Amino acid sequence: MIARENPARIAEIVGTVVAATPGDVDRIVRWADGEQRAWAARPIADRLTVITEAAARIESAIEELAELLARESGKVVGDCRGEIGFAVRYLRWVVEHAPAAYADRDTDDERGRIVEQRRPFGVVAAITPWNAPIILSVLKIGPALAAGNAVVVKPSPLAPLTIDRVVALFDAPIRAVHGGPETGAALVGHELVRKVAFTGGAAGGRAVAALAGDRLTPTVMELGGNDPAVFLDDATFAGDVMDRLVMASFATSGQVCMAAKRLYVPLARLAEFVSSYREAAGRVLRTGDPLSAGVTMGPVISAAAQRAARALAPPDAIPLGTFDADPATGYFVRPSLVVAPDPDSPLVAGEQFAPIVPVLGYTSEDQVLAWANAGELGLGASVWSADEGRAFAFARRFEAGFTFVNTHNRTGMSLRAPFGGVKRSGWGREYAAEGLAEYVQTCVIHAPAAFRPGAEPGGGPSAYPAH
Ligand code: NAD
Numbered sequence: 001m002i003a004r005e006n007p008a009r010i011a012e013i014v015g016t017v018v019a020a021t022p023g024d025v026d027r028i029v030r031w032a033d034g035e036q037r038a039w040a041a042r043p044i045a046d047r048l049t050v051i052t053e054a055a056a057r058i059e060s061a062i063e064e065l066a067e068l069l070a071r072e073s074g075k076v077v078g079d080c081r082g083e084i085g086f087a088v089r090y091l092r093w094v095v096e097h098a099p100a101a102y103a104d105r106d107t108d109d110e111r112g113r114i115v116e117q118r119r120p121f122g123v124v125a126a127i128t129p130w131n132a133p134i135i136l137s138v139l140k141i142g143p144a145l146a147a148g149n150a151v152v153v154k155p156s157p158l159a160p161l162t163i164d165r166v167v168a169l170f171d172a173p174i175r176a177v178h179g180g181p182e183t184g185a186a187l188v189g190h191e192l193v194r195k196v197a198f199t200g201g202a203a204g205g206r207a208v209a210a211l212a213g214d215r216l217t218p219t220v221m222e223l224g225g226n227d228p229a230v231f232l233d234d235a236t237f238a239g240d241v242m243d244r245l246v247m248a249s250f251a252t253s254g255q256v257c258m259a260a261k262r263l264y265v266p267l268a269r270l271a272e273f274v275s276s277y278r279e280a281a282g283r284v285l286r287t288g289d290p291l292s293a294g295v296t297m298g299p300v301i302s303a304a305a306q307r308a309a310r311a312l313a314p315p316d317a318i319p320l321g322t323f324d325a326d327p328a329t330g331y332f333v334r335p336s337l338v339v340a341p342d343p344d345s346p347l348v349a350g351e352q353f354a355p356i357v358p359v360l361g362y363t364s365e366d367q368v369l370a371w372a373n374a375g376e377l378g379l380g381a382s383v384w385s386a387d388e389g390r391a392f393a394f395a396r397r398f399e400a401g402f403t404f405v406n407t408h409n410r411t412g413m414s415l416r417a418p419f420g421g422v423k424r425s426g427w428g429r430e431y432a433a434e435g436l437a438e439y440v441q442t443c444v445i446h447a448p449a450a451f452r453p454g455a456e457p458g459g460g461p462s463a464y465p466a467h
Pocket residue numbers: 127128129130131132136154155156157179180181182183184185199200201202203204205207208222223224225256257258351353379426
């Protein structure tokens with residue numbers, strides 16, 4: 001049994017789920033494999049109806065689900081509502097776009113007849129983290145089911161309760177299995193799992209990719225990030241801009257893959273920036289119970305995360321916003337800004353995944369680009385400028401999978417653009433047409449013109465076509 005405590009009130013157990021043994025994982029994967037054939041044989045319109053119905057059920061339960069998610073994850077209830085609402089919108093987006101994405105392409109021309117079939121893989125394993133368990137699971141579940149796959153979801157044991165409820169709302173071949181790395185490994189290593197979609201950190205990703213690689217099972221990897229936010233010398237520090245920036249760093253207590261994790265401003269404007277940033281934090285950052293009105297930041301996820309966050313904050317870190325929480329009864333961490341730390345310090349060079357944010361002053365665009373592009377992670381980034389053309393030109397030089405202009409992360413999310421990392425932030429894509437394409441394999445049937453019944457005899461078989 002896995003019991004999940006409320007990170008804002010450690011003494012409160014929010015709920016339990018049954019931990020899956022390797023035998024349970026085997027039984028569930030075999031069940032999913034058996035169901036998948038009939039599911040794939042149904043017309044796509046039927047499968048999409050099932051997804052539409054699931055989206056409606058999730059939407060009608062949104063208040064209850066958001067509260068449960070806030071209690072198990074420590075994320076503020078408004079953000080939980082936002083995450084679940086976004087998952088519903090994404091499912092509807094899949095329903096709209098799947099028919100074109102998954103249709104066979106049948107051409108008959110001077111080359112002969114070519115049919116490109118989009119076929120499901122079979123059983124898809126979805127392994128997801130705790131920080132946005134609903135949207136990050138639904139990004140895999142929606143397209144995988146639409147394409148005719150069965151799905152086995154392995155959520156994080158740190159937030160298993162809400163996703164367990166969401167999975168049960170699909171009248172489709174999908175189940176959740178619960179547990180930690182061993183459960184994930186039993187799932188990824190199963191002979192009947194044909195595709196793995198993983199979101200999480202580098203260590204877990206490496207282990208999952210190695211296991212999948214051993215079986216030659218294809219993977220989608222969405223890994224960590226250490227997103228830079230670069231203010232060009234013409235950028236404004238106006239109130240609304242600073243408010244947006246503060247929440248891009250501190251939403252979910254800094255535990256977001258694409259949070260603004262390190263800030264860079266022209267050295268000559270550093271003092272002005274720090275002052276505007278502190279004022280903005282005073283306006284928009286209030287730490288407290290995630291279910292209380294007006295609270296914009298809750299606790300971190302666990303005692304280990306609380307210890308790690310405290311270790312990252314030097315004594316001169318500037319505390320931010322209103323702190324209305326007790327770090328003894330919940331895993332709370334005082335949000336803070338660290339001015340001009342060593343560019344090679346762990347807070348700047350690694351992914352802090354905590355509400356401690358560094359700001360550094362730079363003296364030239366080349367210097368800040370070198371700093372921003374340092375390190376192995378290339379998930380997101382942002383550039384802030386009064387001149388959009390200049391911002392786009394600068395953004396082309398970032399080593400990042402996704403760059404925002406004059407915002408960062410959640411306020412800029414769009415279903416039209418694919419997300420994913422470069423360098424060691426992962427491979428594969430989610431959202432948009434690229435995300436749909438991850439869940440089908442293309443099989444080609446070709447009758448070359450020269451060998452079709454009734455074709456003029458000539459030439460004989462040659463090793464390569466003429467063009
Ligand atoms: P994690 O890697 O610890 O866990 C993710 C999932 O993988 C969990 O379900 C976990 O139980 C499982 N897992 C871990 N090790 C495993 C192993 N050896 N074998 C099989 N399964 C294993 O990550 P986390 O702490 O839950 O999430 C935080 C990380 O996720 C951060 O690095 C964050 O940046 C990243 N993240 C990335 C994205 C993205 O879209 N790129 C989104 C959210 C979070």
